[in-house]
Amino acid sequence: MSHKAARIGVTCLVLTLAFGGLLYSTLSEGTEYYKHVDEVMTNPSAWQGKNLQLHGFVQGEPYRTRDSLRYRFDVQNNGKVVRAYYTGIVPDTFKADSEVVLKGRLAADGTFQVEKDGVMAKCPSKYDPAKLPPAGGTGAAPAATSGTK
Numbered sequence: 001m002s003h004k005a006a007r008i009g010v011t012c013l014v015l016t017l018a019f020g021g022l023l024y025s026t027l028s029e030g031t032e033y034y035k036h037v038d039e040v041m042t043n044p045s046a047w048q049g050k051n052l053q054l055h056g057f058v059q060g061e062p063y064r065t066r067d068s069l070r071y072r073f074d075v076q077n078n079g080k081v082v083r084a085y086y087t088g089i090v091p092d093t094f095k096a097d098s099e100v101v102l103k104g105r106l107a108a109d110g111t112f113q114v115e116k117d118g119v120m121a122k123c124p125s126k127y128d129p130a131k132l133p134p135a136g137g138t139g140a141a142p143a144a145t146s147g148t149k
Contacts, residue, residue, distance in 0.1 A: 037077035054102045061096045086114035093121040
């Protein structure tokens with residue numbers, strides 16, 4: 001093998017290793033899993049310390065420490081529950097039975113520690129089947145009236 005071919009081979013190897021190392025370090029820090037509460041709580045030890053987006057429903061009224069922005073609340077999905085802690089401002093739609101996505105980490109004690117600005121409450125659906133016209137109705141708009149007599 002010639003000297004020039006060896007230099008090209010070593011250069012390609014160094015570039016490949018550098019790119020692989022950069023890719024690994026970037027992805028390992030930025031990886032975030034989107035999971036439902038029941039998926040995480042079936043085997044909590046597998047998820048401890050990992051970046052998670054946790055999806056569930058607020059169970060009961062969230063507890064707020066007096067004169068502070070510290071919240072404690074339970075989030076549930078399909079019968080599995082996790083206690084969550086958050087410090088910060090919560091969205092207006094954050095209340096009992098609201099659907100939420102929390103960004104944070106599962107602690108060793110089994111609680112979910114929500115990061116800053118990590119509470120996203122989904123907007124309730126505006127669809128209300130009770131307000132629909134009865135089935136079999138014409139669904140036609142009322143007739144327009146003219147201004148003449």
